[in-house]
Amino acid sequence: MLTRDLLAYRVREGVLRPAYVKRDDAALLAFAQELLAEVEASRGVMLDDVEESFGLKAGAFTRPKVARGLVKLLMDRLCFDEPSPGVSEARWERLKTAASVLRTLPPDATVESYEARLAQALPAPLPEVREALYSDLPGHRRLVGWEGEPLTAQALVDRYNLALAQGPLLTARRLTLRALAPELLRVRKVLRWLKFCRLVAEVRHVGEDWSLEVEGPGAMLALQKKYGLQLASFLSVVPVLVRWELTATVETARKHATLALSDKDPLVSPLPTSLGHVPEEVASLAQGFEDEAWELDLTPLPRHMGASGLCVPDLTFRHRESKREVALELFHAWHAAPLTRRLAELRSRPDHGLLLGVDRALAKESAEREALEAHPQVVLFNGFPSAKKLRERLAKLGAEAPRR
Numbered sequence: 231m232l233t234r235d236l237l238a239y240r241v242r243e244g245v246l247r248p249a250y251v252k253r254d255d256a257a258l259l260a261f262a263q264e265l266l267a268e269v270e271a272s273r274g275v276m277l278d279d280v281e282e283s284f285g286l287k288a289g290a291f292t293r294p295k296v297a298r299g300l301v302k303l304l305m306d307r308l309c310f311d312e313p314s315p316g317v318s319e320a321r322w323e324r325l326k327t328a329a330s331v332l333r334t335l336p337p338d339a340t341v342e343s344y345e346a347r348l349a350q351a352l353p354a355p356l357p358e359v360r361e362a363l364y365s366d367l368p369g370h371r372r373l374v375g376w377e378g379e380p381l382t383a384q385a386l387v388d389r390y391n392l393a394l395a396q397g398p399l400l401t402a403r404r405l406t407l408r409a410l411a412p413e414l415l416r417v418r419k420v421l422r423w424l425k426f427c428r429l430v431a432e433v434r435h436v437g438e439d440w441s442l443e444v445e446g447p448g449a450m451l452a453l454q455k456k457y458g459l460q461l462a463s464f465l466s467v468v469p470v471l472v473r474w475e476l477t478a479t480v481e482t483a484r485k486h487a488t489l490a491l492s493d494k495d496p497l498v499s500p501l502p503t504s505l506g507h508v509p510e511e512v513a514s515l516a517q518g519f520e521d522e523a524w525e526l527d528l529t530p531l532p533r534h535m536g537a538s539g540l541c542v543p544d545l546t547f548r549h550r551e552s553k554r555e556v557a558l559e560l561f562h563a564w565h566a567a568p569l570t571r572r573l574a575e576l577r578s579r580p581d582h583g584l585l586l587g588v589d590r591a592l593a594k595e596s597a598e599r600e601a602l603e604a605h606p607q608v609v610l611f612n613g614f615p616s617a618k619k620l621r622e623r624l625a626k627l628g629a630e631a632p633r634r
């Protein structure tokens with residue numbers, strides 16, 4: 231993700247447009263390739279030295295702001311080693327040894343004689359001790375390689391364009407995505423990523439089009455930074471829709487503006503073409519239901535709610551014998567308003583095939599916590615609901631009873 235000082239955009243008549251770079255810009259692609267070659271040549275080099283080398287290259291490029299953006303995105307994808315345990319304790323011992331040796335020397339002793347005496351007192355060669363002395367500091371961590379698959383020059387330039395569009399979403403008040411006559415499979419992939427980002431959207435099916443309304447971090451008082459990152463991450467999957475339009479009310483340095491994006495922009499999704507990543511906690515839950523009684527569908531399928539809206543459950547439980555299905559929709563710490571709406575919709579239009587998983591952070595007051603605990607369709611959780619609690623709630627719903 232780009233920091234605010236690296237974002238480039240224009241605001242004209244209230245509409246914000248990122249200042250994209252051309253995907254086939256030969257000079258930029260060559261510079262990106264130069265950075266990638268530098269990564270391979272810098273394995274084992276300390277973080278401080280890697281950053282200094284990249285900084286010099288970026289400063290020498292004809293568009294230093296763009297170059298610094300590429301370097302930032304590149305650094306975000308690199309892995310550096312972790313310090314060995316006990317480094318700070320060993321440093322303290324070495325410093326005490328050095329001070330002790332120094333006190334034994336006469337006032338006119340030279341540096342060479344001091345180092346020779348110190349080398350005899352240390353348990354390892356002096357150069358080796360010096361190199362390891364501050365290895366726990368961030369700048370001394372050494373480059374190991376890539377986090378995930380290595381980038382290509384084209385992928386790095388594409389990520390730069392995507393990051394320019396993601397940046398303004400960190401302050402968005404509301405995001406509206408319209409998918410124009412998409413394939414259902416692509417819609418389900420976008421919805422799955424929506425749930426992976428722990429977002430809740432108001433979903434509508436209008437003719438052949440789909441409309442998603444997502445609250446932005448600017449609309450809530452708490453957890454704005456974390457929620458903004460989740461919303462910006464969601465944008466990375468939107469280009470798989472092929473034909474789409476997105477608008478969001480964002481805050482610039484001086485005033486509000488409308489971010490306007492569409493499939494005409496040079497945005498490419500970095501995500502694989504399959505249905506998407508399965509979060510670790512969801513995969514763990516699925517393992518908890520791997521038996522003869524249940525099977526889980528991890529791909530979200532919109533479900534009618536209220537008068538005309540749709541909800542997007544996170545997953546669906548299907549009892550093998552009774553064939554009954556129960557969907558699970560999760561509400562995390564920033565979903566207070568969507569949870570209130572969903573509970574109201576359940577009162578006006580009951581849906582006994584829907585379970586609500588609610589983060590305990592949304593039930594701080596004892597009265598509302600007791601009400602949620604007593605609700606037959608609510609499961610409270612910390613972090614993520616457990617398979618045991620969900621089984622208990624499914625049993626109370628009678629989901630295991632055979633159909634008559």
